[in-house]
Amino acid sequence: MAMLSLDIRSLEHGAATVNAVLTPDDGVWMEEDSPRPAGEGIRVSGRLSTAGTGRYYFSGHLDGAAQQECRRCLTPVETKVHAEVHVLFTTPGGEDDDDPDVFPVGGAQGDVIDLRPAVREQWLLEVPPFAECRPDCRGFCPKCGADLNAGACGCAAELDPRWDALRTLRGQPE
Numbered sequence: 001m002a003m004l005s006l007d008i009r010s011l012e013h014g015a016a017t018v019n020a021v022l023t024p025d026d027g028v029w030m031e032e033d034s035p036r037p038a039g040e041g042i043r044v045s046g047r048l049s050t051a052g053t054g055r056y057y058f059s060g061h062l063d064g065a066a067q068q069e070c071r072r073c074l075t076p077v078e079t080k081v082h083a084e085v086h087v088l089f090t091t092p093g094g095e096d097d098d099d100p101d102v103f104p105v106g107g108a109q110g111d112v113i114d115l116r117p118a119v120r121e122q123w124l125l126e127v128p129p130f131a132e133c134r135p136d137c138r139g140f141c142p143k144c145g146a147d148l149n150a151g152a153c154g155c156a157a158e159l160d161p162r163w164d165a166l167r168t169l170r171g172q173p174e
């Protein structure tokens with residue numbers, strides 16, 4: 001089984017090839033994480049190698065899809081996500097501890113590199129916060145709720161701001 005957690009001893013004789021999946025139900029996800037990956041999860045591939053004493057570097061990419069809703073008409077939208085992932089891991093206690101872009105080498109013995117938190121973070125950065133089913137989606141009429149992609153409702157004229165301006169003008173005292 002391909003893993004997203006690696007023992008640093010496996011890097012003694014050279015870089016490790018990573019090709020694994022972060023599933024949507026993995027324990028690394030927080031309750032508020034949205035959207036999670038659809039389908040089998042996020043495919044993560046790349047290479048993990050040593051980068052000096054107590055330093056390890058992962059370089060690769062992630063591929064997945066997010067299931068979202070069009071923010072205008074609520075149609076389900078699948079967003080493909082492809083992103084580069086470059087992460088530095090260091091043994092805690094060094095000069096990089098305060099760097100938010102550096103992840104600590106973990107595990108009870110300080111010998112485990114867990115790629116999952118870095119993949120989760122990159123995923124949440126890459127997924128667009130709002131999806132649209134198409135660039136010119138017209139959404140719902142805010143007044144009558146009609147799906148404007150299916151055609152105009154009768155409210156358009158009333159909602160036109162130019163009419164509001166006209167009404168304001170007429171309502172003003174002479």
Ligand SMILES: [Zn+2]
Binds near residue numbers: 070132
């Ligand atoms: Zn839409």
Ligand SMILES: [Zn+2]
Binds near residue numbers: 142143144153155156
């Ligand atoms: Zn309407």
